[in-house]
Amino acid sequence: MKLRLLPRITGWQAISTTLILAGTLAAIARFTYGLGATTNLTDEFPWGLWIGFDFLGIGLAASGFTIVAAVNIFHAKEYEPIVRPAILTAFIGYLLVVLVLIIDLGRPDHFWHPLVMWNPHSVMCEISWCLMLYTSVLSLEFAPIILEKVKITWPIKWIHAISLPLMIVGVLLSTLHQSSFGSLYLIVPNRLHALWYTPLLPVLFFISCIASGIAMILLESLILSRGGRELLSTHLRANLAKIIAITLAVYFVVRVEDLLARGALHELTTLTYYSVAFYTELLVGFVVPFALLLSDRIRTSRLGLYSATLMVLAGFAFNRMNTAITGLEVYPTQTYFPSLIEIFIMLGITALGFTVFSYVVKYLPIFEAVEEAGPQVQQEAATGRPEPIYLTRDDGGMESS
Amino acid sequence: MLIDLTLCMGCNACQAACKEENHLSPNEEKNLSLTAYTALNKYSDVYVRRLCQHCDVPTCVSVCPVGALVKQGDGPVAYDADKCIGCRYCLQACPYHVPKYEWSSTKPRIQKCRFCAPRLAKGQLPACAEACPVGATLFGDRDELLLEAARRLGAEPTKYVPRIYGKDDVGGTSMFYLSSVPFEQLGFDSRLGRVPLPMLTMSALSKVPNVLSVGGVVLGGIWWITNRRTEVAAFEAAEKKGETPRPEEKP
Known part of the structure; x- marks a missing residue:
């Protein structure tokens, strides 16, 4: 019940948030202590x-x-x-x-x-x-x-x-x-x-x-x-x-x-x-x-x-x-072999990428383009495809990426 | 500078003088480091003095994206820390592994031999050449030193390996070495040829203008052709249906 109150947190969201936080900390360490102390x-x-x-x-x-x-x-x-x-x-x-x-x-x-x-x-x-x-x-x-x-x-x-x-x-x-x-x-x-x-x-x-x-x-x-x-x-x-x-x-x-x-x-x-x-x-x-x-x-x-x-x-x-x-x-x-800080910065940035992607996909017209394209394009685009394509907002749609 | 390895006794006076000149910690070091711009590597009974070779076509100068490294007319390869962005391409590319990086600093610079550029400007010898008690390091004009090296090789052909290292290695350097032991056994990289390494990059970089111009025209052409094809196809389809008159017949 309690989980319901929070915005839906999927496992992937939890993982990517953790990675982004870890990456941020690692980046702070890198800027504070320099490359020598934090990388191999x-x-x-x-x-x-x-x-x-x-x-x-x-x-x-x-x-x-x-x-x-x-x-x-x-x-x-x-x-x-x-x-x-x-x-x-x-x-x-x-x-x-x-x-x-x-x-x-x-x-x-x-x-x-x-x-x-x-x-x-x-x-x-x-x-x-x-x-x-x-x-x-x-x-x-x-x-x-x-x-x-x-x-x-x-x-x-x-x-x-x-x-x-x-x-x-x-x-x-x-x-x-x-x-x-x-x-x-x-x-x-x-x-x-x-x-x-x-x-x-x-x-x-x-x-x-x-x-x-x-x-x-x-x-x-x-x-x-x-x-x-x-x-x-x-x-x-x-x-x-x-x-x-x-x-x-x-x-x-x-x-x-x-x-x-x-x-x-x-x-x-x-x-x-x-x-x-x-x-x-x-x-x-x-x-x-x-x-x-x-x-x-x-x-x-x-x-x-x-x-x-x-x-x-x-x-x-x-x-x-x-x-x-x-x-x-x-x-x-x-x-x-990379240090943990190098690895965490890389993972954090990767997680950041996927998170940004899933949010942009949610709020900006990424998949609706065809709808607004000219009828000719639509017609062409439709050939060889049984159904037009609009993607519904699938919660956690990016989870497997 | 001409460095005759057969004369060097390993007294390390060069490093001591270098450290004093550059205000570095005075302890004796066996390898190049942030605090040792020159060092003696011992190979059984031969001492090889390492330092920046101040190449004629320096790899580090060519790779630096911001031109923080510059080859000066009188020999030194100089470094400007105010320009440096810290990409470390020079460390990666230097064929002699000379530049050392201040890894522990949050505003890191590279460190390497500066060929005592301020001393040269005053007409003095580099500190290491001045300090050498046996004349194993000679400073002078490049051509004159090459003549001197050739003279030594000619005078005692059995003593030396018949090679002036640095004469044309990676396009020639400001440091020449004479040795009685083959250079390959003294840690000199035998895989480096005579071609300056920057030429390898230029073979790719020189194609950039061509890629831009030819590529631009080709892509534009492809666009025009495929666009025309779509237009014609659309027009023909429309004509078949008899819906649209020819455009030129439009009033």
């Missing part, structure tokens, strides 16, 4: 879990540019229902990554320096600019959703007028910095293990982010489509799954071809810490989901898609963490 970072291992998390967040937010490009530049209008969720995911993802970067910086009070102090030779400089510009693009792409809610329509027209160049710029910026995260490691050929170091790092980072971005939005559409209402039809989901499978195949070929060309394949003939990490990443994230997604039955089954997309995301996480941590443990022989 050292001179030999100056980048750790948080950089890996940034790669992950940005990669999962890649749906923001792939879906926008597919729908608004390639005119695949049938995917319109997932544009807003994709933009929202990307927007939250980028804001969180910026937050983590600021926590990670030794001098957070100097975070604005890249704005006025440029070094065109630095990948980090390019990334900071792309992050700032693309987050601005995302906020403009997201603004109409808020403006619709508060019924201020005049800026929407204005944003709509520049929407095409805006989207193109957004896609280009994404292409640049998604690949540049790989370029960060081009300069450490002596430190990064041969299984991960390659001149093709930017290319590989870009290809894999397409797969992970689409897998993320596909997973979201599965989670958000519960309760008998479908955000995307089975047919469209299967199509997205096909695109993921193709991307995974391309990635696999480029990756193995590159190992072959650099003569690094022999690293895989023995079972070492590194080769096991490599096999895990490639099997879990690329080979197995590719094999799964080849089957039509899996592409059209919810359970099949759940498992395939989760594997893609797990493999993607492995890949980024391996590049950022495992591969760097080889030289100078140094192991790194």
Whole structure:
């Protein structure tokens, strides 16, 4: 009875609140005592879990540019229902990554320096600019959703007028910095293990982010489509799954071809810490989901898609963490395991992301977009889908995410 | 500077002088640290002096997003803590693992050898070169020191390994080493080539303008084509129904 009086607190809400609180405390500790006392970072291992998390967040937010490009530049209008969720995911993802970067910086009070102090030779400089510009693009792409809610329509027209160049710029910026995260490691050929170091790092980072971005939005559409209402039809989901499978195949070929060309394949003939990490990443994230997604039955089954997309995301996480941590443990022989404070900050920020997402979904028109789109779009969007899609507010709808 | 490892006796006078010059705690240290901008690493009977190599094309300078590290014309790679944002890319990228970070501070900076830039400006020798009692560290003009190193190699070819380390490693550095033991056995990374590491990044970064221009045109083109296709399809559908007249026939 007593629980009834409180606003419905689900188990997930309790967990995420706890994580956010723990993360906040950890962040306070980090700012009070400095990086040395609160992290396991050292001179030999100056980048750790948080950089890996940034790669992950940005990669999962890649749906923001792939879906926008597919729908608004390639005119695949049938995917319109997932544009807003994709933009929202990307927007939250980028804001969180910026937050983590600021926590990670030794001098957070100097975070604005890249704005006025440029070094065109630095990948980090390019990334900071792309992050700032693309987050601005995302906020403009997201603004109409808020403006619709508060019924201020005049800026929407204005944003709509520049929407095409805006989207193109957004896609280009994404292409640049998604690949540049790989370029960060081009300069450490002596430190990064041969299984991960390659001149093709930017290319590989870009290809894999397409797969992970689409897998993320596909997973979201599965989670958000519960309760008998479908955000995307089975047919469209299967199509997205096909695109993921193709991307995974391309990635696999480029990756193995590159190992072959650099003569690094022999690293895989023995079972070492590194080769096991490599096999895990490639099997879990690329080979197995590719094999799964080849089957039509899996592409059209919810359970099949759940498992395939989760594997893609797990493999993607492995890949980024391996590049950022495992591969760097080889030289100078140094192991790194994040401290509790590093872990709590990361978990807290993840929980914050999911919480913000579930609240935004509740109060802003994220899934009602199709309703307001033109009749032509509606008609197109409806083809291949038995029922229109409006999602009801499902209490704790985000709980399984 | 030319550092002849065959002459060094390991007296540590260089470190002591360095610490005095930079007002660092005077205890003897075996490795580079926040309070040791130079240190002697012992390999059986050879002492290798570590310090910032002040590369000609410095990796740290190229990676710093805000230009807090600068290569000065007369050699030193200088650091400006007021610009530094603390991203630690220099620590990650330095091929010699030189920069050290003030991890325990809440306003951390990096610390490394400054090549005694203030002394050089006054026409003095770097403190370590001045302190060396046996002339194992010589300071001078880069080209002249290279000639001197080549002369020593030529005069005693059996004593030295035939290599001036730093002449063109990672694009050349301000520190040269001569040794009687192969450098690979003295903790010098044999995987570093002669190409300056920043070139590896530039191969990717130089494509940025192309991605922007070509990508912009291609995406614009795709939009135009797919948009046209939708328009044509809509128009044809409408025409079939005979509902809409051709647009140009509109009054």
